[in-house]
Amino acid sequence: MLDPINDKLKKSIEQQNISWDKEAMWLDIEPQLPKKSNKKWLLLLLLLLLIGISAAGILIYNNAQATINRGMAATELEQESSTSGTIAQADIVSTPTVDQSNNAINAKYQNETAPANTNVANNKINSNTETVVNKTIKKSSAYANNNTENNTNNTYESASVTTESSDQVITYKPKASTIITSDKEPTKSISVGNEVLRTINDIKPLDKSINLLTGNKFTLDLAADVKRPIKTKKSLPGAMSLSAGAFVFNKKYNATSELSADLNAAYTPLESFNLSLAYHKRLSTKWSVISGVEVLYDVERFDYTASSSTSKNITVDTAFYFIENMEKVFVAGNRDEVTTDTKRVRSYNTRLSLGIPLYVSYDLFARRSSLSIVGGPVAHITALEQGYNVENTSSILAINTEAFDPSTIALSFDVSLAYTYKFNNRLKLAVSPSIRRQLNTNVDVSKVNYKRNFFGLKAGILWAI
Amino acid sequence: MEIDKLISQCIKKDRKAQKEFYLLFADRLMNVSMRYCHDIPSAKDVLQNSFVKIFTHLDQFDHKRGNIDNWTVRIVINEALQYSRKTKRIQYDLEDQPMEYDEHKLPDVISSMQAADLMKLIDQLPEGFRYVFYMYEVEGFKHKDIAEQLKITESTSRSQLTRAKKMLRNFIDKQKSIELC
Known part of the structure; x- marks a missing residue:
């Protein structure tokens, strides 16, 4: 049997005092220890920045769009043909009504949220004349769906609701809603008080693709990215990339007073479709230079209201006006009647241009994700330019859309923050908000407050070979 | 600071916590x-390398499988073993043939010895x-653990x-006889 040394001795061996310089050793150890990585924080910061830029862009876009809608809706009130400044009231329905087939009962609809598909016995409808109608009203499924979807938003669809009963049809209209309708195209609006809830735009876009882009604040960029490693002398990888995509830049013009008579509102999202062939030269594991050629097809959209006035001499039997002493005088004779017609016009400028970018990219990798800050100048040479006006009526004022042409040779500076998620060695998903600053322009800035800054959001699926 | 909290801070590469941990165990x-x-410079080299390994692999420490003391001691012993192999100090074969346990008990005099004398x-x-003796008698490892660490069999x-104790007894006897003379 082994004889262990006793605990006292063991303890004294363990606690033997050796004098040595602990601090000196720590100074030797410390440099060899792995440093605290700040990459996560940096990535988080960049991700937050990306989200912030995206949110700001969306806010800017929404605010601008809301302003346009309000402006358009206000213009609709003036859209009626008027004589001597009088606005026709015939089409403005301000009192909600309940119509019955034989008996017209003006009633206030007081139960907008009544349960659907139920029989309501002894439903009381308080009419303007204090009449109580005892009727069993069976609400139709159409109403049920409509009301369920829209009662909170109070949109145009729920403005008029039809219910059926055995012997009568009742049409409800929401309480406290002022419904403004117009027989004239192109715009119909619905509003509560001064707030425009929805503007229905009847102007047809150029094509479906443009409709898709203008109708969505986010544009999905289905980009194809083909990268082929190229051996370089320094064994640092280079790559060729072929990418195609579409993105939206929101560019806003503010008309100055000189143009405001014709141009009440102008707002131009710039949609750009691009196809680029670029060479990526990796300088290090994090830095790379990107250059090549981009073919860009830009679409600028202009929304504005245009006014036309026609004057004709008519014979008026009687007219009245006030004279200085406030005495009413009736006169008869000829007078000019001026008719003002205001229309909403949408114009498109399309532009085909060749861009030569020179970007520098800084990439940070974290497992499957990477964040890249890409920036640099881009020279654009416009090759082909065309303008379109789109309207529904023939009485449109011709405004030269080319008045807003940007430079034929433009230089801009792009900065983008790209987040890429790598599904595998080939498939990547990328989101890239971008800011573009146009450095020069041929726009007449005395007439138009030209905005040089663009905001873009690009998202794409990358497929590398 | 509690040791678990200190360890978690060290895993997060908090320099202040790492130094505190170092001072606690140094x-x-x-x-x-x-x-x-054999000497202080070698011991310092071993300790320095050990601490670098401890801090680098601290996230792999599983407190359910053992306490931090044993874990750090194992690292130091392992580092010392590697150091010895590098400097080719181990001049005997650890895979020596196993021998029967005999009655080589340490003499009673060992209980009255000073730690420094015994260590000499x-x-x-x-x-x-020496490795086996220290690991078994002082560190408290089981033969299974020693075998695993030194890559030898338990036997x-x-x-x-047993041989270490026999040799140690001979040393003590020899020293006693010198003292008597």
């Missing part, structure tokens, strides 16, 4: 290192014997310990 681990190395005698043991570990 003396004890220096003693361990000294037991397996232990230092005279061959490297392998070899047992026989090395």
